[in-house]
Amino acid sequence: MTAATDTAWRLGVSPLSWTNDVLADLGGETPVETCLVEAAEAGYAGVELGRLFPRDAAKLRSLFGAHDLALASGWHSGFLAERDVAAETAAVEAHARLLADLGAEVMVYGECGRMAAGSPLDVGMSGRLTLDAGEVGDYAGRLTEFARRLHGEYGLRLGYHHHLMMVAETFDEISALFDRTGPEVGLLLDTGHAAAGGFDYARLLERFGDRIVHIHLKDVRPDMMAEVRAHDLSFNDGVRAGMFTVPGDGGVDFSALAGFVRDTGYRGWLVVEAEQDPAKVPPLPAVSRAREHVLSFFA
Numbered sequence: 001m002t003a004a005t006d007t008a009w010r011l012g013v014s015p016l017s018w019t020n021d022v023l024a025d026l027g028g029e030t031p032v033e034t035c036l037v038e039a040a041e042a043g044y045a046g047v048e049l050g051r052l053f054p055r056d057a058a059k060l061r062s063l064f065g066a067h068d069l070a071l072a073s074g075w076h077s078g079f080l081a082e083r084d085v086a087a088e089t090a091a092v093e094a095h096a097r098l099l100a101d102l103g104a105e106v107m108v109y110g111e112c113g114r115m116a117a118g119s120p121l122d123v124g125m126s127g128r129l130t131l132d133a134g135e136v137g138d139y140a141g142r143l144t145e146f147a148r149r150l151h152g153e154y155g156l157r158l159g160y161h162h163h164l165m166m167v168a169e170t171f172d173e174i175s176a177l178f179d180r181t182g183p184e185v186g187l188l189l190d191t192g193h194a195a196a197g198g199f200d201y202a203r204l205l206e207r208f209g210d211r212i213v214h215i216h217l218k219d220v221r222p223d224m225m226a227e228v229r230a231h232d233l234s235f236n237d238g239v240r241a242g243m244f245t246v247p248g249d250g251g252v253d254f255s256a257l258a259g260f261v262r263d264t265g266y267r268g269w270l271v272v273e274a275e276q277d278p279a280k281v282p283p284l285p286a287v288s289r290a291r292e293h294v295l296s297f298f299a
Contacts, residue, residue, distance in 0.1 A: 008268050011294065012072040013039050014216070014273035015050030017246065021075070022121060023236060027278040028052075030154055032063065032274040038113070038284040040067040043291055048075035048271055055099040062101070071102040071267040073159065073214060080142045081113030081131065081167055088146050089153075096154040104157045106214045106268065108149060109143075111166045121165060124232035131167050133176075139167075140180035147184035155207040159188035159214035162204075164196055165235050171199040178208055191252050191256070192218025192244055192273070202256040209260060211280055216273045217257075217294060219250030239275045246274040246286050248293030258297035270294065 018035040020026035032052050039047050046069050056058055064071060076095050080088050092107075099107055115287050116123040116133060130138060147158035160177075162168045171194075178187065189206065189212050194201035205212070221242055228238040238244075247254055260266065272290045274281075 007298075009261055010016060010045045010070070010072070010269050011291065012046040012048065012070075012269050012271045013042070013044045013287050013291075014048050014271055015039075015053070016273055016275050017281075017287050018149040018278055019050055019052055020239070020275060021051045023176075023239065025107070026240075026276075027216070029244040034139065035078040035283075036067045039287070040069055042284060042288040044272070044287070046070035046072040046269065048273075049071045049099075052199070055098060057098055060098075060102055065216040069097065071104050072271055073104050073106045073108050074099050075108045075110055075161075077112040078109050078146075079111075079113035081139055083113065083167050085142050085145045085149065087148050089142070092150065095155055096150060099156060100154040105155070105193070105280055106155075106158060106186065106188075107156045108161050108214065109158050110161045110163055111168065114167050119236075121235040122237075123165075124233055125165070125229060125238075126232050128169065128175070129167070136176050137180050138183075140177055143177075143185050144182040147186070151184060153198065156198045157213045158184070159186050161190060161193075161216075163190070163193050169193075169197045171197070171203055174204065174205060178211060182203060185211070185213070186213030188214040188216060189257075190218055190273075191247075191254065191257065192216070192220050192250075195252055196243065200251075201263060205256060205260045209264060212266070212268075214268055215266075215282075217247050217254065217255070217268045217270055217290070218273045218275075219245045219247045219252045221245055221249070240277065242280070243277055244275045244289035245281070246272055246288055246293075254294065254297050262298070
């Protein structure tokens with residue numbers, strides 16, 4: 001099925017199905033070439049950066065070009081919940097330049113400030129830290145200024161990733177933040193993190209659809225997610241247990257998202273993503289099924 005070839009949006013895949021960015025033992029031995037070969041074989045138009053990818057523009061351009069793939073985006077671990085805009089701007093320089101050089105239009109921003117000490121993704125879900133109500137406005141101001149600089153200097157939109165264990169996990173937290181940021185701050189909609197955060201992603205489509213600049217298509221296994229919450233497991237324990245999966249293997253209904261894309265003329269990437277053990281779930285069959293599942297909503 002090739003329904004996406006003449007649309008304004010493009011369908012990509014995250015390398016997380018092959019190699020986990022945090023848990024080195026999950027696919028850590030998988031060559032970058034394997035990810036690219038199989039992403040292209042499955043029919044995807046592009047990939048996001050992964051931790052094992054070279055951070056050299058010429059090398060990446062050659063790798064992507066050999067498989068007719070584009071760079072969809074790349075994650076930046078931001079700390080604006082704890083540091084000022086000048087420090088964040090300096091920290092992002094090399095990464096932002098690389099994304100811009102490779103033709104990306106959006107940079108994924110994940111807030112890694114105000115997280116539990118040590119290994120925050122190994123802390124039980126109840127140990128998540130949040131911002132006080134009085135801190136949200138100042139944080140939103142820093143995000144807005146940083147997003148303005150990012151676009152002004154590199155031509156990149158900031159795609160803010162609501163995320164489990166980070167300061168904007170719930171619908172109310174995301175809303176409180178985006179009600180205070182300027183339009184420079186774009187939203188990365190993640191279907192799986194919405195479900196795992198306890199709300200229907202369609203609420204973000206309705207409330208902040210005009211702010212969405214990037215989309216992650218992640219599914220959630222409801223029974224496993226319930227176990228994670230019931231036993232206060234950590235994010236990493238949940239990943240190992242299989243709480244996340246590719247579209248079609250979990251409980252998320254993607255029809256509302258397809259309607260949003262069609263009705264609004266969304267122009268950007270839809271990126272299939274699943275943080276799971278590639279030894280248990282072989283990547284190529286999984287991402288191939290996921291692509292067909294996603295495209296079936298547009299048929």
